[in-house]
Amino acid sequence: MDVALAPAFPVLLLFLVGISLWVVEAEVHHYDFVVAEKNFTRLCKTKSMLVVNGQFPGPTIYVHKGDTVFVNVHNHGDYGLTIHWHGVKQPRNPWSDGSAYITQCPIEPAKNFTYEVVFSEEEGTLWWHANSNRDWTRNTVHGAIVVYPHGSSYPFPTPHGEQILIFGTWFTYDVNKVIKEILRTGKDVPISDAYTINGQPGDFCACSKEMTYRWRVDYGKTYLIRLVNALMNEEFFFAIAGHDLTVVGIDGSYLKPFTTSYVMLATGQTMDVLIETNQSPGRYYMAETLPSYTDYDSATRFRKNLKSLASKEHPVHVPRNITTRMYITASMDRIVHADMDYTLLSSLNNISWVNPSTDVLQAYYRNLSGIYTSDFPNEPPYYFDFVADLGDTSTHPLKGAKVKILEYGEEVEIVFQSTNLLNASDEHSMYIHGHKYYVLGEGYGNFNSTIDPETYNLVDPPYLSTASLPVKGWLTIRFKANNPGAWAMYCQEGRHLIWGMNTVLIVKNGINPETSIRSPPPNMPSCQSSPFSEEDLWKFRLNKYIDNKIFARIRGIKIELLQMLRFKL
Numbered sequence: 001m002d003v004a005l006a007p008a009f010p011v012l013l014l015f016l017v018g019i020s021l022w023v024v025e026a027e028v029h030h031y032d033f034v035v036a037e038k039n040f041t042r043l044c045k046t047k048s049m050l051v052v053n054g055q056f057p058g059p060t061i062y063v064h065k066g067d068t069v070f071v072n073v074h075n076h077g078d079y080g081l082t083i084h085w086h087g088v089k090q091p092r093n094p095w096s097d098g099s100a101y102i103t104q105c106p107i108e109p110a111k112n113f114t115y116e117v118v119f120s121e122e123e124g125t126l127w128w129h130a131n132s133n134r135d136w137t138r139n140t141v142h143g144a145i146v147v148y149p150h151g152s153s154y155p156f157p158t159p160h161g162e163q164i165l166i167f168g169t170w171f172t173y174d175v176n177k178v179i180k181e182i183l184r185t186g187k188d189v190p191i192s193d194a195y196t197i198n199g200q201p202g203d204f205c206a207c208s209k210e211m212t213y214r215w216r217v218d219y220g221k222t223y224l225i226r227l228v229n230a231l232m233n234e235e236f237f238f239a240i241a242g243h244d245l246t247v248v249g250i251d252g253s254y255l256k257p258f259t260t261s262y263v264m265l266a267t268g269q270t271m272d273v274l275i276e277t278n279q280s281p282g283r284y285y286m287a288e289t290l291p292s293y294t295d296y297d298s299a300t301r302f303r304k305n306l307k308s309l310a311s312k313e314h315p316v317h318v319p320r321n322i323t324t325r326m327y328i329t330a331s332m333d334r335i336v337h338a339d340m341d342y343t344l345l346s347s348l349n350n351i352s353w354v355n356p357s358t359d360v361l362q363a364y365y366r367n368l369s370g371i372y373t374s375d376f377p378n379e380p381p382y383y384f385d386f387v388a389d390l391g392d393t394s395t396h397p398l399k400g401a402k403v404k405i406l407e408y409g410e411e412v413e414i415v416f417q418s419t420n421l422l423n424a425s426d427e428h429s430m431y432i433h434g435h436k437y438y439v440l441g442e443g444y445g446n447f448n449s450t451i452d453p454e455t456y457n458l459v460d461p462p463y464l465s466t467a468s469l470p471v472k473g474w475l476t477i478r479f480k481a482n483n484p485g486a487w488a489m490y491c492q493e494g495r496h497l498i499w500g501m502n503t504v505l506i507v508k509n510g511i512n513p514e515t516s517i518r519s520p521p522p523n524m525p526s527c528q529s530s531p532f533s534e535e536d537l538w539k540f541r542l543n544k545y546i547d548n549k550i551f552a553r554i555r556g557i558k559i560e561l562l563q564m565l566r567f568k569l
């Protein structure tokens with residue numbers, strides 16, 4: 001704006017200020033994430049755990065819609081990891097998706113990597129977490145992402161205040177060590193010791209009374225609560241005693257507001273709810289409970305209320321011209337060995353995912369062969385009554401890195417079917433990277449392709465990144481494959497994920513640069529198994545040289561090897 005004009009034209013100045021607020025540019029933010037071990041005490045026990053910037057939960061990222069965030073992740077831990085931005089589409093930028101062995105190789109100890117997190121359509125609450133299908137690091141390495149509207153306001157009355165509530169799982173020991181062992185033995189995962197809200201167990205838990213998370217609110221106000229389900233394995237109900245909740249958003253998109261006494265979040269889901277503090281001043285419990293098997297109707301009833309705003313400002317674009325249809329079974333399974341011992345597995349369409357040695361994205365982009373195969377099937381290999389009592393294990397899942405290739409712009413419909421193999425049907429939280437999708441419908445039993453589509457919501461279906469696949473039931477989603485890259489698709493529940501309930505969608509480039517994958521950043525972590533680069537090797541040798549030199553001086557001797565090293569350095 002021309003400042004010189006201001007004194008002479010005060011009216012014009014106000015007008016220009018008004019305009020400049022409207023066209024405010026998308027911002028660029030920078031964060032440093034230092035991942036390191038730190039001691040935490042809960043339930044009367046102290047343990048060391050991996051966290052970001054010494055915090056549990058980790059730091060919140062605040063942006064406006066359309067901003068870009070550079071997050072420099074410094075790994076001070078003792079094993080490799082990646083960070084994923086859950087529900088962030090990252091248009092054309094799979095390089096910063098942070099999916100271990102799918103979009104990148106892990107950031108090794110003492111290394112760093114800068115993610116460029118590109119926000120586009122998301123508005124509301126999302127979260128970030130360590131992302132691996134071979135460990136549970138995300139249990140302690142996670143935090144919230146808040147995306148404010150850009151140049152507009154909320155599609156609901158502006159709240160007086162807001163609060164983030166992150167729900168987590170607590171183990172009193174290093175659960176990752178146990179998971180490592182489980183991956184070797186193929187046995188079941190341990191049960192957690194407590195659930196936490198913002199890092200603290202409830203006040204009924206041992207040694208927790210003083211530390212339990214408390215939130216002080218004023219009477220007669222409206223607050224926006226941002227809920228994040230960062231639990232390792234569970235979906236849950238959440239309620240606040242004596243108060244109704246008005247649900248206004250989910251997974252970073254708005255909903256038609258509806259009022260309810262409880263909400264339900266799938267594993268990995270986020271939700272925005274309003275609360276009016278209209279009850280007499282006092283203390284009210286905020287509580288998460290796990291659904292029992294009889295509660296699944298309550299879960300379904302709640303989810304039926306989820307409807308997109310479908311307004312002029314927030315339209316829906318439900319794909320109608322489906323070019324790829326997939327019917328994907330999600331199963332627990334096991335391989336029984338000759339000695340009657342067994343190994344647990346999980347699968348999608350009878351394929352149990354195994355990470356390749358180089359990440360899928362790198363292999364696809366550089367045309368490397370032998371890393372993955374493109375034969376992930378569009379339907380299960382065997383049809384049977386998927387939801388019957390199925391104690392036996394005759395389906396023999398195949399292990400491998402099988403991916404599904406999609407042309408750019410395809411309109412995809414996927415029906416997920418939960419099977420009851422091992423009589424172990426469970427709700428699954430189906431998550432796709434790089435694409436949000438419309439949830440058209442869900443139901444119990446085997447999917448019926450004649451009857452069930454009649455129930456689809458094609459008008460205002462919710463737009464999610466993570467959705468519940470009901471126990472012994474089905475779930476139909478649709479999306480347009482308009483984000484080129486290699487994108488993971490899996491069950492977010494940690495125990496299903498580590499056993500292989502995972503695959504990858506590769507979306508090919510479109511016809512021009514605007515519809516093609518960006519070039520990779522120059523500093524992608526290397527996939528070499530050796531933790532040392534050439535530079536590290538020389539640093540290592542230099543340190544050894546200095547040590548040896550001191551040692552030699554003490555002894556008063558000269559070692560020829562040292563001379564040689566000195567020459568080289």
Ligand SMILES: [Cu+2]
Nearest residue numbers: 428491493496
């Ligand atoms: Cu699952």
